[in-house]
Every structure is written in C-alpha cells, then in structure tokens.
Amino acid sequence: MMDSTQTDKMLAEEGARNIEWAKQGMPVLKVIEERLKNSGLLAGVHVGVGLVLEPKTANLALALKNAGASVSVYCQGSSTTQSVVEALKGEGLKVFAEEGCDADRDLQLAREYLQTKLDIIIDDGASVIRLAHKEFPELLESMLGAAEETTSGVRPLRMMHEAGQLRIPVISVNDAETKYLFDNVYGTGQSCVMAMLDITNLQLSGRYVVVVGYGWVGRGVAKYAAAMGARVIVTEIDPIKALQAVHDGYRVQSLAEAAPIAEVVFSATGIRGAVPPAILELLPDGAILCTAGGGPYELPMAALQALGTEKIVRQSVAEYLMPSGKTVLVLGEGDCINCSDAEGNPIEIMDLSLSLQALAVEQIITEAHKWQPGVYPISTKSEQEVARIRLEHEGASLEPLTTELTAAIRSW
Amino acid sequence: MNQIAARDGKPLSDGDVGRAQIEWVRRNSPVLDGYVRNLVSDGSLKGKRIAVVVHLEAKTAFLATILADAGAEVIVAGSNPRTTRGPVVQALKERGITVVAAPDGDHHSWEQELRAAAELAPEYIIDDGAELTMRMMHHRPDLFKLLKGVSEETTTGTARLKAMQAEGLLTFPTLTANDARCKHLFDNKFGTGQTTMQALLKMTNRKIAGAKVAVIGYGYVGRGIAQYAKAMGALTFVSETDPVRALEAHMDGHTVGSLATVLPEATMVVAATGGMRAVGARHFDFLRDDVVLANAGHHDLEIDVEALLAASTSKRDSREGVETFLLGNRKIHVLSGGALVNIAGGAGHPVEIMDLTFAVQTLGTHYLMTTPLEPGVHIIPKELDDSIAAAKLQSFGVTLEEIHADQNDDFGLDKEGI
Numbered sequence: 161m162m163d164s165t166q167t168d169k170m171l172a173e174e175g176a177r178n179i180e181w182a183k184q185g186m187p188v189l190k191v192i193e194e195r196l197k198n199s200g201l202l203a204g205v206h207v208g209v210g211l212v213l214e215p216k217t218a219n220l221a222l223a224l225k226n227a228g229a230s231v232s233v234y235c236q237g238s239s240t241t242q243s244v245v246e247a248l249k250g251e252g253l254k255v256f257a258e259e260g261c262d263a264d265r266d267l268q269l270a271r272e273y274l275q276t277k278l279d280i281i282i283d284d285g286a287s288v289i290r291l292a293h294k295e296f297p298e299l300l301e302s303m304l305g306a307a308e309e310t311t312s313g314v315r316p317l318r319m320m321h322e323a324g325q326l327r328i329p330v331i332s333v334n335d336a337e338t339k340y341l342f343d344n345v346y347g348t349g350q351s352c353v354m355a356m357l358d359i360t361n362l363q364l365s366g367r368y369v370v371v372v373g374y375g376w377v378g379r380g381v382a383k384y385a386a387a388m389g390a391r392v393i394v395t396e397i398d399p400i401k402a403l404q405a406v407h408d409g410y411r412v413q414s415l416a417e418a419a420p421i422a423e424v425v426f427s428a429t430g431i432r433g434a435v436p437p438a439i440l441e442l443l444p445d446g447a448i449l450c451t452a453g454g455g456p457y458e459l460p461m462a463a464l465q466a467l468g469t470e471k472i473v474r475q476s477v478a479e480y481l482m483p484s485g486k487t488v489l490v491l492g493e494g495d496c497i498n499c500s501d502a503e504g505n506p507i508e509i510m511d512l513s514l515s516l517q518a519l520a521v522e523q524i525i526t527e528a529h530k531w532q533p534g535v536y537p538i539s540t541k542s543e544q545e546v547a548r549i550r551l552e553h554e555g556a557s558l559e560p561l562t563t564e565l566t567a568a569i570r571s572w
Numbered sequence: 573m574n575q576i577a578a579r580d581g582k583p584l585s586d587g588d589v590g591r592a593q594i595e596w597v598r599r600n601s602p603v604l605d606g607y608v609r610n611l612v613s614d615g616s617l618k619g620k621r622i623a624v625v626v627h628l629e630a631k632t633a634f635l636a637t638i639l640a641d642a643g644a645e646v647i648v649a650g651s652n653p654r655t656t657r658g659p660v661v662q663a664l665k666e667r668g669i670t671v672v673a674a675p676d677g678d679h680h681s682w683e684q685e686l687r688a689a690a691e692l693a694p695e696y697i698i699d700d701g702a703e704l705t706m707r708m709m710h711h712r713p714d715l716f717k718l719l720k721g722v723s724e725e726t727t728t729g730t731a732r733l734k735a736m737q738a739e740g741l742l743t744f745p746t747l748t749a750n751d752a753r754c755k756h757l758f759d760n761k762f763g764t765g766q767t768t769m770q771a772l773l774k775m776t777n778r779k780i781a782g783a784k785v786a787v788i789g790y791g792y793v794g795r796g797i798a799q800y801a802k803a804m805g806a807l808t809f810v811s812e813t814d815p816v817r818a819l820e821a822h823m824d825g826h827t828v829g830s831l832a833t834v835l836p837e838a839t840m841v842v843a844a845t846g847g848m849r850a851v852g853a854r855h856f857d858f859l860r861d862d863v864v865l866a867n868a869g870h871h872d873l874e875i876d877v878e879a880l881l882a883a884s885t886s887k888r889d890s891r892e893g894v895e896t897f898l899l900g901n902r903k904i905h906v907l908s909g910g911a912l913v914n915i916a917g918g919a920g921h922p923v924e925i926m927d928l929t930f931a932v933q934t935l936g937t938h939y940l941m942t943t944p945l946e947p948g949v950h951i952i953p954k955e956l957d958d959s960i961a962a963a964k965l966q967s968f969g970v971t972l973e974e975i976h977a978d979q980n981d982d983f984g985l986d987k988e989g990i
Contacts, residue, residue, distance in 0.1 A: 177890065178891060181777075181891045181894070184862060184903070346781040350773065350779060350781065350804070354769075354773055354774065357770055357922075358770055358919070361923055362600060362923055363922040365762055365766075366968065387800070387803035387804045388804075474593065474596045506773070506777055506780075507777050507779070508779045509779055555784075
C-alpha cells in the first residue's frame with residue numbers, strides 16, 4: 161500500500177507531464193508570458209483563475225505566475241483533474257479544487273478562494289463574480305476587475321449591469337473574434353464530433369445528422385460531421401443563419417420535419433429545451449442524442465427519465481425505451497460530450513482563448529482604473545497580437561500593409 | 573452512472589458486460605444479423621469445426637456467435653495478445669463457445685493459445701495473417717492435412733498463403749477476403765481512415781484544422797487517411813512510389829512529393845505503406861521539431877522506432893501512448909510505440925465497417941463449405957461480394973437503379989444501324 165503522500169506525488173508527476181505536453185502546443189501563451197514578465201506589470205497582483213481545471217488552463221495559471229502575479233486557482237469538483245491540482249500545488253499555487261467533491265464543498269472552496277482577496281478574477285460562467293456580489297460585496301471594493309470566458313457567463317453579467325448591480329468592470333473574452341471564431345467553431349466542433357465517434361465506435365458516413373442551431377458551435381459541428389461523411393441537416397430559428405446553412409451546402413428544415421430521419425442529433429444551442437419532448441416519438445428507432453457546447457438542459461432529459469426505462473447499454477450510452485416501442489440513445493448523460501467524455505477543446509485552440517485571458521489581465525491592470533463597472537470588450541490590439549503570433553507559429557505570413565494599400569483603403 | 577451497470581446499481585459480472593458489448597455490435601450490424609445469418613442457416617455449417625483467429629473484441633465475438641448459431645463448433649483465439657478483451661471472452665464461454673484466448677497475455681501465452689487452437693483440429697479457419705494456418709502446417713502436419721479451407725483477412729496472410737501454394741504445400745482451397753471489394757474499399761479506406769484520425773486526435777488532444785498531415789503511401793489506407801484529414805481542414809501531403817497512385821493523389825488535391833520535400837512541412841506524419849521503415853534513419857533529418865509520427869500500416873516497424881531510439885539522445889513518456897525522442901534539439905513524438913495506431917490507441921474499426929468485413933469472411937467460409945474448389949488461393953465470387961453491398965444498402969432503405977434495354981445503345985453490340 162502506498163501512503164497518501166506517495167499517491168499525491170505520483171499524481172503530481174502525471175499532472176506535470178500532461179501540463180508539459182499541453183505547453184508544447186501553446187506557443188502564443190509562452191510569448192505573452194515573456195512579454196508580461198518583462199513588463200513587470202503583474203508583480204504583486206493577485207489573480208484568481210477559475211476555469212475548468214485541466215492541463216491547458218493550468219498553463220494559463222503558471223504563465224501568470226511566471227509573469228510575476230500571485231495566483232490562486234478555483235474549480236468545481238466535477239470539472240477538476242486531481243493530478244493537475246497536485247502539480248499546481250507543487251508549483252506553489254494556492255488551489256481551491258478537489259476532484260469529485262460535492263456542491264457544498266464547492267461552495268466552501270469558492271468562499272475560501274474569494275477570501276484570499278483577489279485583485280482580478282478570471283471566471284467561467286460568472287459563478288465566482290456572482291458569489292462575490294452576493295456574499296462578499298466588501299471584497300469588490302478593492303478588486304480591479306474580472307474577465308469572463310463563456311457566453312453563459314456574459315449574459316447574466318449584462319443583466320446585472322442593466323439592473324445597476326454590477327460593481328466591477330468585466331472583460332468579455334468570449335466576445336473576442338480570436339476566441340469564438342476558433343474555440344467555438346474548430347475547437348468544440350472537432351472535439352464533440354470526435355467524442356461522439358469515440359464513445360460509440362460507429363461511423364457518421366452516410367448518416368443523417370441533425371445539428372440544432374447554426375451559431376458558431378453549430379457551424380463547427382456541421383463542418384466536422386460533414387467531413388466524416390455525414391449528411392447534415394441544420395435546424396435554426398434565425399432566418400439569416402439558416403440562409404447561411406443553405407449556402408454552406410446543408411439541408412435546412414424544422415426539427416419536426418427532420419426528426420423522422422435523424423439518426424444522430426447534436427444540440428448546439430446553449431438554450432434550454434432546444435430539443436423539445438414532442439420530438440422524441442418522431443425520431444427513428446435507435447436515434448442518438450447528444451449536446452455540443454451547452455448542457456443537458458438542451459435535451460428532453462426530464463421526459464426521458466420520467467419514462468423509467470433508462471438502461472446503460474455501453475459506457476456513456478443510455479438507452480430509453482419509449483411507449484411506442486422505439487428507443488432513443490443519449491450520450492454522456494446529455495452533457496457537452498467533449499467535456500464529459502473527452503479532454504475538451506484541442507490544445508492549440510485553447511492557446512488562443514487562454515492567451516486572450518492573459519491579455520485581459522494586462523488590460524485590466526493598465527486600463528480598468530479608468531472604467532466604470534460594466535462589460536467591456538478585449539482590445540482589438542490584443543486580439544490581433546494573439547492572431548499574429550499564432551499565424552507565425554503556423555508558418556503563415558501576412559501580406560504587408562503598404563502605404564499605397566492604406567491610402568486605397570482610406571479613400572472615398 | 574456512465575458505466576454499464578444493472579438498474580439496481582450493482583456492478584455487473586464480466587459476462588454481462590461482454591454480452592452488452594456484443595449486443596451493441598449486433599444492433600449496428602444489419603448485414604451480419606440479417607442477410608448473412610439467414611444465408612448460413614441452411615444447415616451447411618452444422619457440426620463444422622471453425623477456428624476464428626481475429627482481434628478478440630466485441631465485433632469478433634459477434635461473428636463467433638453467428639457461426640455458432642448456424643450450428644458450427646466454433647473455436648476462438650486472438651490474433652494479437654494485447655487486443656483480447658476479458659468480458660467478451662467470458663460472455664462467449666458462458667454461451668458454450670470454445671475460447672482458447674485470455675486477456676493480458678504476452679507473446680508466449682499467445683503462442684500457446686494458437687497451439688491449443690491447432691490441437692482442436694479445426695476444419696476451417698477464419699485467419700488473420702495466416703497465423704493459425706502456418707502453425708498447423710509447422711506443428712501439426714497431421715491435422716493440417718485435414719484442413720478443408722481457410723478464409724484469410726489480410727494482405728500479409730494472403731502473401732503467406734501464396735508462398736505456400738508456390739511450394740506446393742497448400743492442400744486445400746483458401747479465400748482472400750482482402751481482395752473482396754466489400755472489404756478493401758471500406759475497411760481499409762473508411763475504417764482505417766476514420767479511426768486513424770480519431771486515434772491521432774484523441775491521443776494528442778491536438779487540432780486538425782490547419783495541421784499539415786503527410787501520408788506515406790496512397791493505397792486504400794493512405795487514401796482514406798488523406799481524405800478524412802483534408803475534409804477536416806488539414807493541409808495534406810502524400811508521398812508515393814507508384815506514379816499512377818501519385819497522380820491520383822495529385823488530382824485528389826493533395827500535395828505530392830518525395831519524403832525529402834514533404835516531411836519538412838509536416839506536423840503529423842502517418843505511415844500507410846504496409847512495408848517496413850517507411851520512415852527510417854535516412855529520413856530523420858527531414859523531420860521538423862514537435863512532429864507527431866503514427867503508423868496505420870501492418871508492420872510495427874513502418875516507423876523505424878529502433879533506429880529512432882539509436883539516433884536520439886533521450887526518450888521520455890510525454891503522455892499516455894506518446895513517446896518523445898530528442899534528436900538534437902528536435903522533439904519527435906511517436907504514437908503507440910509505432911504499432912497500428914487505430915488498434916493500439918483506439919477501439920479498432922467502426923462496427924458498421926466490420927459488419928461488411930465479417931460478412932465477407934462468413935460468406936467466404938460458407939462458400940468454401942458448399943462449393944468444390946481446387947487447392948490454392950481464390951477470391952470470393954463477384955455475386956457474393958455484390959450481395960453483401962446490396963444487403964447493406966437495403967438496410968439503409970436505398971434502392972438501386974436498374975439498367976434498361978434502351979441504355980444499351982452505346983454498347984453497340986446487337987443494334988442495327990451502327
């Protein structure tokens with residue numbers, strides 16, 4: 161038997177190895193870390209990193225630390241990788257996360273994390289920002305600002321601001337082109353389609369795949385499903401996005417029209433009830449439902465569970481027998497399958513998103529003292545810096561912007 | 573609750589897990605479970621001893637049950653010591669099928685398993701690499717003489733059978749499944765193509781969009797990999813020695829060139845030649861820093877890992893299944909130690925693909941039993957091959973167009989006024 165110290169040490173080694181592997185695919189973050197370090201801007205600043213805790217986000221925490229910040233890390237138990245926790249502790253970071261802990265423990269850890277007196281919060285879903293507003297308003301006084309990673313976090317922040325309740329400036333990293341054009345499309349698209357194939361050991365070749373929602377994630381899922389040989393049908397409520405889907409070569413129909421041939425359904429909306437219960441009996445026998453980007457709230461999970469016929473037929477594949485005798489399969493309990501059953505987005509994609517987070521921290525330090533509470537975009541300069549560094553690493557070169565071209569662009 | 577489990581939450585037995593895995597295969601194998609099952613239920617398999625020597629996981633297990641249901645006495649052995657799955661073995665044993673393989677074996681135990689299969693005197697073999705056929709010839713020539721037919725899965729096995737035929741050692745007819753269109757057009761191209769991309773991306777957690785993927789060899793496997801990589805947004809490169817295939821790769825939109833020109837660009841390199849040392853010592857100088865090397869071909873030495881080890885200053889485990897060799901200041905990553913990446917690093921072929929491949933094997937075996945054939949190496953008749961594709965199409969509800977008399981004009985055979 162090994163004692164817990166030995167186990168922790170082995171976990172820390174495994175975590176360090178996976179963090180190192182991710183680091184090799186994150187050249188942009190490395191360049192930005194160097195620049196921030198040389199600027200000395202982060203010295204003495206206490207940054208809280210509250211993202212899904214895995215090797216890629218661990219690299220952001222380490223980059224901020226190497227650049228001079230003091231860094232604390234928080235994550236919910238359900239999104240935490242313990243080997244990464246141990247590795248970060250080994251690097252001297254304060255970590256408030258325990259893999260698999262329950263909601264009560266999550267809350268306790270979040271409170272302890274906030275009480276370390278953070279200057280800047282990097283948040284996911286605005287959960288820590290909201291907790292601070294609710295329970296620790298006095299801590300907000302000294303806080304410089306925050307950066308938010310996701311669509312689902314930016315929405316409530318805007319609501320809080322409209323209601324006059326938001327007390328700090330927040331940069332919406334999610335709204336950066338360098339984030340959503342890549343992370344949401346290529347990152348979530350690739351990883352969700354590949355996770356579906358990995359879970360099922362099936363093909364998509366020739367299958368009718370319905371993609372619900374043609375936002376950035378839906379476009380990515382449609383693209384990769386088509387690449388794997390699927391015949392893609394898109395459902396969309398917005399006429400302009402639907403028209404785009406037509407021009408991208410997909411059949412566009414209502415969900416009720418597409419359902420009878422839908423062999424696989426990817427819900428890619430982030431919207432509750434995007435796939436309503438009424439669809440279930442329209443689907444062919446054995447249809448597969450899963451979620452890309454959002455969560456189980458998109459699928460009719462309550463209606464399925466109320467049937468009382470759930471059977472796990474394969475790891476991460478639940479089968480529900482319907483009154484008609486047909487079956488419906490749900491992957492990964494309806495959770496976003498690239499997180500529930502794979503390693504999330506590819507490393508190089510997160511290099512872009514997490515580099516933007518590092519630049520958001522810089523922007524908060526240099527500019528936020530001039531700002532009122534509110535939701536702000538990341539600077540165009542930061543977005544372009546990230547894209548330029550990544551382009552260089554991809555071996556691509558830009559066309560030089562000559563004075564003649566500049567003049568032509570500005571002419572009228 | 574993601575694990576396969578009973579409704580009361582108690583863990584299931586190995587046999588229950590194996591049965592659930594086999595059932596998943598059954599529900600996704602319309603050809604085997606329908607057309608093939610019906611065809612081989614004509615009594616001709618009754619009491620025949622058939623040895624099945626294929627990677628022993630759920631898809632192979634389902635094949636074994638089809639044969640057993642048709643009345644055959646089935647003997648199951650694995651074709652690789654590392655790919656035998658315990659729950660599947662247990663499920664087969666519990667339904668009375670003879671299994672001579674066990675999980676977690678090594679090369680020695682595998683050898684013993686094949687010898688044990690030989691001792692059971694099979695009349696027919698569904699073989700992989702002619703592994704059991706060869707051993708029967710060497711170790712049990714008395715039982716080898718009693719063999720009535722072999723259906724072989726791979727190109728390598730076919731070459732071995734042809735060598736035996738050339739030496740006059742083949743005393744029974746054999747069929748090469750790989751030559752059936754329902755095998756190589758799908759298994760090699762779509763099966764290996766898709767699952768190689770899955771394994772590459774899963775093992776590395778890297779992106780494919782904008783990746784520079786070099787595929788060495790443009791046979792069916794190489795074509796499949798290049799096609800999937802390109803469709804997923806990679807920049808694709810192909811290296812090939814055959815001018816016709818190279819021209820085909822060019823017209824498919826891949827950048828074709830020698831390894832000296834292709835490798836320096838590549839961020840991912842996949843060997844798909846079926847030969848050895850497709851990436852060998854003479855190519856190491858062309859590899860760029862941080863390149864990922866994977867093998868999708870038959871030989872574990874398509875990437876010369878031994879030479880790479882000899883040339884490198886250090887080697888470390890970067891991640892599960894990923895070894896990193898240091899060549900000067902360049903990091904070279906090798907997946908699965910150079911073994912077949914989609915098998916060693918993934919779940920093997922998609923179920924629907926094996927539905928076709930095993931249909932070829934099963935109908936081939938049935939054909940060997942019901943049709944008098946000369947000793948030697950044969951391919952399955954075109955009508956059988958066609959019937960498998962027709963059954964698959966029928967399962968999708970696809971209707972074929974028929975040729976009509978008035979379309980015959982262009983053939984110019986028996987018409988007036990030409």
